[in-house]
Amino acid sequence: MTILVIAEHDNNHVSSATFNTLAAAVALKDTINVLVMGDNCKAVATSLSTYQAVDKVLLAEDPVYAHQLAENTSELVVSVAGEYSHVLAPATTFGKNLLPRSAALLDVQPIADVQEILDPRTFKRPIYAGNVIATVTTDAALKFLTIRTTAFDPVSETGSCAPIEPLTTVIDCDNVVFEEQTLAACERPELASANVVVSGGRGLQSADQFAVLYPLADKLGAAVGASRAAVDAGFVANDLQVGQTGKIVAPELYIAVGLSGAIQHLAGMQDSKIIVAINQDEDAPIFQVADYGLVGDLFELVPALTSQL
Amino acid sequence: MKILVAVKRVVDHNVKVRVNENDQAVDTTNTKKAINPFCEIAVEEAVRLKENNIANEVVVVSVGSAAVQEQLRTALALGADRGIRVETEQVLEPLAVAKCLKAVVDKEAPDLIFLGKQSIDGDNNQTGQMLAALCNMPQGTFASKVEVAEGTVAVTREIDGGLQTLKLRMPAVITTDLRLNEPRYASLPNIMKAKRKPLQTYSLDALGVQALSQVKLVSVAPPTQRKPGVKAHSVAELIDKLKHEAGVL
């Protein structure tokens, strides 16, 4: 049995989700190959080849893979998949876009959001916004899994030197054209992998008032997150949404400010180690999952917290 | 231009489901059902394209038991023209649903196919991508903006870290994210009118689809409950607890 991990990267750097996915592959206890698809991305392959978990890196470099479009990369995955028992990708927008497409081409039902590996064919995954944990099993000879990154601590041990094998198959795709991409530049840590997250909800009232959270986040070296209500109201960018349909986070410390704690929000953060809630409504559902609560006006409490830290 | 929209019947998003005593299933009896919120957004987008004279027909399709007719009627009341039900009593997994939808696509030959990005019961986020693969069509997943041009459609996608725009050649598959639009409510006259709109049913046999399931549900369980927390009475007390009790500062 050999496992294929599809690397997520931006042609320059390996994304942190790839290291969580590698950790899931390690949990399957097997030989691990990593597939890097992109353009001018040798640095990514070289970096991955130094990780002890990695036995071999497959590198497909061509301008047609520059944006890792699902239409052709899914076929490239299919072209190599025959040798593997499992194909893994992170359960990020990248992995969720690509992996089901590859699986369907091979007539396999993939398993999404794996949060625990019980044995090589049996997995736990959340359903109903995390209100239910399902244990599922599959007999498929080749299994496709997306990995819930927060459930697996990233691999970090380097010092190895795995071989890099070039893949020369070039699969064109003429039915889709990449137009543009705007990635929010952010000096703060990345939301999905941050140790501390400060999240705001509708209670922040406006984009200007949301800024009360930034000094707190900066003091804690925290990433900033938000509820859907805050995102929809335009307080912050869409990609900061935490929840069932946004990002899944599980930091050491999650501070929820002025958000009520709807089940869809809890789905994205209830595995955090310590949860702090600040809300003026002492009956807000967020207090049911919070380890520590502060009841009161956030516009008084947050500046006080920031200055006393 | 013809648009096909796939809608799923799910437990309403306000309901907190429970796990059955015997741990074998999620108890959904007597819970309120609704169109999956993402599918509602998909219907809305298609109807708007029709209202703007970009599309001329919107067909909605659902795979499931007789009960899904309720959601098809709702979609018709929201402005779709006709409905198709693919009949099955089993709960199909996304690959099997995608095969059913592929068979309908082959019959209907739509120019655009809208699905929700994710169903809020199974949380799979797979069916659209799998349908696109089976139909060999391009895919615009997690769409927050859709602009139709001559023979192509520009889809802005919500990806981790920002937004990406792709131009897809039609026919194409699009899955909807929450911010694509704000769905309307069905008016009473439209609900009445929807009762007379055509709704046809296909059996799996008639579509030539084999819907075997590959993934077996072994058991379900509630998530591990968090320990009840405490309220701090002051900012100073909170900081003290975070430092000395939780050790996270």
Ligand SMILES: Cc1cc2nc3c(=O)[nH]c(=O)nc-3n(C[C@H](O)[C@H](O)[C@H](O)COP(=O)(O)OP(=O)(O)OC[C@H]3O[C@@H](n4cnc5c(N)ncnc54)[C@H](O)[C@@H]3O)c2cc1C
């Ligand atoms: C299909 C679907 C998917 C969804 N996915 C997500 C998701 O991924 N993530 C998500 O977050 N939501 C999601 N939602 C939305 C979710 O159901 C809630 O509507 C949303 O989380 C509410 O956001 P909120 O807590 O900020 O707002 P509210 O529920 O309005 O809460 C605001 C809170 O702020 C408090 N407050 C107000 N002023 C102050 C003040 N001055 N000081 C202190 N406290 C104050 C109030 O007491 C209140 O508790 C989804 C919904 C659906 C239907």
Ligand SMILES: Nc1ncnc2c1ncn2[C@@H]1O[C@H](COP(=O)(O)O)[C@@H](O)[C@H]1O
């Ligand atoms: N039984 C079904 N009938 C019709 N459409 C479905 C069905 N199941 C899933 N879909 C479509 O696929 C989308 C994604 O579902 P999923 O892959 O299960 O998360 C849904 O929003 C629907 O548009």
